[in-house]
Amino acid sequence: MHSHSVASDDSRATVEQYVKWIQVLRKRGHTVDGIVLTEHRQFDSQKDYSSLASQFDVLILKGSELDTRYGHFLVYGVTEALTKAIDFSDVRMDSRELMKAARQHDAIALPAHPGRFGIGLTDYIAQGETFEDVSIVERFNGGSRPGENERADELCISHGLLGIGGSDAHLTSHIATCMTDFNAVIKKESDLVDALLSNEFQPVWLADTLNGSSA
Amino acid sequence: MPYYDEIELGDEIGPIEKVATDDEVSNFCHVWGAPTPNRFTNADVAAKSGMKETIVPGIMTMAMMAQLLTDWGGPGSIKDLDLVFRQPVPHNRALTMAATITDLREEDGENLVECDILMTGTEGERYVGGKAIVTLPSR
C-alpha cells in the first residue's frame, strides 16, 4: 500500500525490480498479490505497468504520497481531476482540504506513518489539532524507527481507527515488509478505494503470510 | 571473487563490521579538506548543528561501504554506488555493512549485479542505504 520507485527522489528501486523481488518472496513461501506505487508529491497518469503486471502476475496500482502541513498522506484512486484540484507539489497543503477533495473525486487520502517522530499525525494531535475525517491510518510502516509503529498502534486503539500496512519501500528488497490484507478482490484503483471504504482489511507483516498463513 | 553465473537473486554480500574512530575521522577530514573546526571532529560545533555528538562524514561512510563491494567483487568492480545518508553516524561504535542482490542482467556485454546496500547500527539503526551496481566476470 506504500512504495516508491525511482520516480520518487529518494528511491533506488525500479518497478520491474520490485516485481522480480516478489518472485523471490513467493519462492520463499510468502503471499504477495500486488503493490501500490505511492510516489512522492506526484502522480503520473500516463505510466502503464499492465504488461509488467501480467508478465509477473503481480497487481500494480498507482497512488501518491503527498506532503502536507500535518504530515504525509497516502492517496488512493487518484484521478486527473484530483491532480487539477490539488497541487501535488505543495508541501504545505492543508491535509483536511486534501481529504475532502479526495472524497469529492472518488479517491481517499489517509495519514501515512502517523507515529513517525517529528512528522506523524500523533504529534499534531498532541498539539491540539483534530482530524474528524480520519478513520483509517497506516498502522504498520516498514520504514519506521523503533517506537514509531507502537505510537501508531496506540493512536488506532485510543481513537478507534482502522489500520493498513505499507512497506514504504525505497529499496528493492524492502518491498512487502508490511502489507494490507483485504477481504475484497481488487483489480483496479477504484476497487482499492471501495475496499478501504468497506472497512474490511487488516495490516499484516510479511512473516504473517508465510506458507499461506494469512491473506 | 565470485562469478556472475554463480550468483542468485537474494544472495547476501557480507556482512562486515567496521568502527570509525575519532582519529580515523580526523584523518579523513584532513584528506577531504574539511574546514576546521567542524561537526565531524568538534563536539561544540556538532552540538550547534543540532547533533548529539560528533558524526562520521557521509563520504567516509560511502568509502567504507564501497570496501564491502570491492573486497567481494574486485577493486574495479563498482559501476555505480548511490547512497542516501539517513541518520547521523556516530564515531567509535560498531557499524555493520551488508548488501542483498536484487537484480542480475547483462548490458552492453557486461554482467551487472545490482544490490541494495545498507549500513546499520547496533540497535538496527539504518544509517545509510542505497543501491550499488557491480560487474563480475563469467566463469
Add this chain to the structure above:
Amino acid sequence: MAMELEYDRSLYGVEHKAGPFEITDEIIDRANSSTGESGLAFTSDGGAQELGYKGRIAPPTLPCILVRQVSLPDVKVKFGKTQMHAGQRVEPKAPVYSGDQLTASSHLKDVYAKTGRSGTMVFVVWETTFTNQDGTVVAEVQESFAKRE
C-alpha cells in the same frame, strides 16, 4: 499556499570548472588508512599490476573526496539555517592512478522541497564530472544537500 522556492536560478546551465587535482600516493594512503582499506590494488604498484592495472589505483570513492575541494557557488536558497549532506552517488568510469591529474566540471542539477522527520527541507543537487590528463572521464559524482530550519 504553495511553498515558493527562492534561489539563484541563473546557475542552471552553467558549468563550473576546477582543478587540476593531483592524485598522490600520500592522498591515497591517507584515504586508505582513514577507512581501513587494505586492498592490494589500492596499496601498492605491485599489487595493482598483479591484478592487471598499470600501477596503483585510488579507491573508487576518491573522486567523492575531491569534489568537496571544488568551490561551488552559493545557490542562495532563501530557506533554512543548517545544511546536511543528504546523499551521494559515484559512477566510476575508469581507474584513477596515482600521479593522475584530474579536472572537475560541475553544474546545478535540481532544487526542490520536501518534508520529513526534520521538518521541511530544501534539497540542492550538484553533478560533477572528473576527467584525467588524457581527457578520459574517470567518474561522475552527484551530491545532494538538505537545508533545514
